[in-house]
Amino acid sequence: MRVTVRLFARLRDITGAAELLREVGPDATIRTVWTQLVNEFPDLGRYERSISSAVNADYARMDDQVRDGDEIAFLPPVSGG
Amino acid sequence: MVPLLSIGVAPLSLETLVTLVADRGHDTGSDGAVATFLGLVRNHNAGRRVQYLEYEAFEPLALRAFELISEEVTRHWPGVRLALHHRIGRIDIGDASVAIAASSPHRAEAFSACRYAIERVKQIAPIWKREFFEGGDVWIEGATADPDDARARAEAERVACV
Numbered sequence: 366m367r368v369t370v371r372l373f374a375r376l377r378d379i380t381g382a383a384e385l386l387r388e389v390g391p392d393a394t395i396r397t398v399w400t401q402l403v404n405e406f407p408d409l410g411r412y413e414r415s416i417s418s419a420v421n422a423d424y425a426r427m428d429d430q431v432r433d434g435d436e437i438a439f440l441p442p443v444s445g446g
Numbered sequence: 447m448v449p450l451l452s453i454g455v456a457p458l459s460l461e462t463l464v465t466l467v468a469d470r471g472h473d474t475g476s477d478g479a480v481a482t483f484l485g486l487v488r489n490h491n492a493g494r495r496v497q498y499l500e501y502e503a504f505e506p507l508a509l510r511a512f513e514l515i516s517e518e519v520t521r522h523w524p525g526v527r528l529a530l531h532h533r534i535g536r537i538d539i540g541d542a543s544v545a546i547a548a549s550s551p552h553r554a555e556a557f558s559a560c561r562y563a564i565e566r567v568k569q570i571a572p573i574w575k576r577e578f579f580e581g582g583d584v585w586i587e588g589a590t591a592d593p594d595d596a597r598a599r600a601e602a603e604r605v606a607c608v
Contacts (some may be wrong), residue, residue, distance in 0.1 A: 373572065375587070378585070419572070443568070444587055
């Protein structure tokens with residue numbers, strides 16, 4: 366399966382990209398995609414416990430299954446207001 | 447027509463929000479109060495002299511967050527109407543980054559709903575500020591964005607209802 370990964374704020378600074386295309390296995394969850402990214406960009410590891418996510422522009426859980434073509438957004442801790 | 451919930455680069459106007467939420471019609475005007483909140487960019491933070499902020503958002507999800515917050519407000523305070531506008535991009539010292547207005551037949555609900563809404567924005571909206579200060583810049587990171595976190599929601603309710 367192929368997914369689009371969206372990255373914001375400091376995550377984008379770490380990876381150097383706002384958007385990445387990645388291949389994942391058939392049973393992948395959002396956490397699988399995240400772990401793959403951390404392997405690729407070890408500096409993301411510090412967000413292990415504070416990261417949250419969205420799929421196709423709605424809030425998601427890290428254990429949710431991924432579907433082919435999904436747009437997965439990883440959200441570092443927020444600071445709006 | 448200006449929407450009740452929005453995010454964008456345009457400067458914010460509280461008067462616009464007040465007009466959006468307040469029903470002042472002679473026959474329909476049941477509102478007795480509008481409470482408002484305006485969040486400003488200040489010139490200092492954590493001992494640093496701030497020069498300006500840059501806000502970034504995942505806009506479609508931020509609008510989704512505002513919808514969720516508005517639904518929570520309506521569930522908690524059924525007579526309240528909420529408007530919430532957040533600005534993104536570069537914002538200078540003294541300018542507004544967020545504006546909220548809540549109308550209600552009575553003031554208590556309007557104050558509570560307004561306070562609750564800003565607490566929830568800070569907890570769950572996918573918006574990030576980058577602080578540019580004398581000598582550098584830093585991403586500000588606050589809460590893990592999880593709208594289903596019951597403890598965070600309870601904390602926002604607690605703060606709003608004192």
